[in-house]
Amino acid sequence: MGRTYLVGILFLLYFGCDRYPSQPRFYKLSKDIVVDDLSDDLIQSKENEENFIWNVPKHWIPKDKGSVRLASYQIPVLDYFADISVTKFGGDAGGIKANVNRWRKQLDLNPQTIEIIQSEGISGSNSLGRYTIHKIINTEKPESGFLCMILPLKNSTVFVKLNSTLYALDILEQEFNAFCSSFRQR
Amino acid sequence: MVNKVGSPKIFVYLVIWLMVLVFFGTIAQRNNGLYLVQLDYFSSWIKWFGILPTPSAKLTMLCMTINLSAYFFRDNIFKMQKIGITITHSGMLLLLLGSGLTSIFSVEGSMIIDEGNRSNFFENYYKKEFVVINSSDSKYDEYTIFDEEFLYRDALLYSETIPFDIEVLDYYINCQPIQRVYFGNENFKGMAKNFYLQELEIEKDYEHNRPGIIFEIKGKDDTQYDGVYILFMGQTIPQNFGLFEVKLRPYRTYLPFEIELIDFKKEMHPGTDIAKSFSSKINLIENDISRKVLIEMNAPLRHYDYTFYQASFIEENDKETTVLATVKNYGRIFPYISSIVMCIGILIHMFFMLFKNFKKR
Incomplete structure (x- = not known):
């Protein structure tokens, strides 16, 4: 009888072991040692005539920048490409309001006042100075939307514009923020 | 009872059955891929051949363990004539114990x-996890992890560590996002506004599958409601809920x-x-x-x-x-030890048999 019990206990022990927890797991990780999904894939931008450089995720594909742009990239997102461009113009290039409203017009949106534009813009900074990021979308036109950075310098203004579908904007927003914050002196 | 359960005949049949499973499993692997065949033939409890349920390798080896364990409840197993067989049985049990540990914990x-x-960290080839990250602390990120077995249609994911509940509307092992012809309703948030997930057939090479999840976020009580989201494996960015972030990623x-x-x-x-x-x-x-x-x-x-x-x-x-x-692998060392133990047991047994034969002559 005792032996049968022992065999039964062995049987229960075997079945009792479960490799999967029945509760969600929980842990804390220091922000310092978390491997950033974006940071491991960065390369430095190619030399250009400006005195600043930036980091480019390695899956971004450089494309012909033309005569106006400092750089252009294609970003693969699922089965299509988003476009991102870096340009620089002298002075304030018309200012934040004129530029944001110009982009809004491209998406058939009404112009906004400078107060609204500034309140909706997200501020950030890199080693060149403070910049603002503007997300410009028209929900009736999901095929196109912009994420734009405006970085005023001493005698010029740097613009970064990401053009993609609304869905891709969501995906690329963090990458775009990291890109904007990587601008620095050469 | 012990004699019946521990019958050597049962052991022989079980070994033959294991060989049959290995044979058919090897053939099936060509069409179904290694991982799915492992799950079907070896890791499950029952292997269905059409409508016929048969014991899988896991159940067969459990029966072998019970069969061999029964030997130790017999009388006189530590007599000199039987000590070799007893040691061999111990070695075999050790091998099965090691395989059990490997199967459960590796x-x-x-x-x-x-x-x-x-x-x-390293990432599992096959299994995925659904992660809710609270990044409100300046020094630490708090991770609440729901393993893949939590992810099935109508499952409710909740934890004291997150201030909202997540209802899984669907989970696909392999899928692709398709652009909506019509704009999603106001409950759809983020990627779900413009895309839906289309389920695809599971790839033969299981690691090539791209899973996706459709889920709904709501407050702990029924009065709050956030919206429906989709997450697709391979996307860099999940949706943000204030200082919370969710990800679908390989099990880490x-x-x-x-x-x-x-x-x-x-x-x-x-x-x-x-x-x-x-x-x-x-x-x-x-x-x-x-x-x-x-x-x-x-x-x-x-x-x-x-x-x-x-x-x-x-x-x-x-x-x-x-x-x-x-x-x-916690069971890594077991095959080495058990092989040595079995060799010693067989040698002792053969020595005694030889000695017995000489004595007879």
Whole structure:
């Protein structure tokens, strides 16, 4: 009888072991040692005539920048490409309001006042100075939307514009923020 | 009772059945892929051949364990004439125990490290996890992890560590996002506004599947409601809920140490692009103390219960990345010990049989 019990206990022990927890797991990780999904894939931008450089995720594909742009990239997102461009113009290039409203017009949106534009813009900074990021979308036109950075310098203004579908904007927003914050002196 | 359960005939039938499973499993692997066949033939309890339920390898080996265990409840097993058989039985049980431990606790995956970078985790080839990250603390990120078995239609994911509940509307092992013809309703948020997920057939190479999840976020009580989201494996960015972030990613196992890739070297066959050998020079960093180790194709690194094999590499532009196949296996040592024990047992038994035959003459 005792032996049968022992065999039964062995049987229960075997079945009792479960490799999967029945509760969600929980842990804390220091922000310092978390491997950033974006940071491991960065390369430095190619030399250009400006005195600043930036980091480019390695899956971004450089494309012909033309005569106006400092750089252009294609970003693969699922089965299509988003476009991102870096340009620089002298002075304030018309200012934040004129530029944001110009982009809004491209998406058939009404112009906004400078107060609204500034309140909706997200501020950030890199080693060149403070910049603002503007997300410009028209929900009736999901095929196109912009994420734009405006970085005023001493005698010029740097613009970064990401053009993609609304869905891709969501995906690329963090990458775009990291890109904007990587601008620095050469 | 003990004699019936421990009958050697049962053991012989079970071994034959295992051979049958291995034979058909090997054939099935060609069409269904290694991982799915392992699940079907070996890791499940029942293997269905059409409408016929049969014991899988797991159940068969459990029966073998019970069958062999019954031997130890017999009388006189420690007599000199039987000691060899007893030791052999112990060795076999040890082998089965080791395979049980491996089956239950072992984890395998790959650790991918760029030259100059370090990592303290490896990712499972097949299993996924749904992660809710609370990044409100300036020093720490809090991770609440729901393993893949939590992810099924109508499952409710909740935890004291997150201030909302998540209802899984659907989970696909393999899917693709398709653009909506019509704009999603106001409850759809983020990617779900413009896309829906289309389920695809499971890939033969299971690791090539791209899972996706459709889920709904709502407050702990029924009065609050956030919206419906979709997450697709391979996307960089999940949706944001204030300071919370969610991700669908490969199941991660964190290590109690870090590995830094100092240098990756590869040697090619002369005049070809075919790799002859490759190796990773690494720093094994533990408690802020590092030591240099070379991992080569036939010389893995073993540390604690982890083994790191040089499996592959990635080369892009001027950057080299090493891929280390990583296995954590508590039962690693059992086959070695049990083989020795069984050999000793058989030798003793043969010695006594020989002695007995000489005595008869």
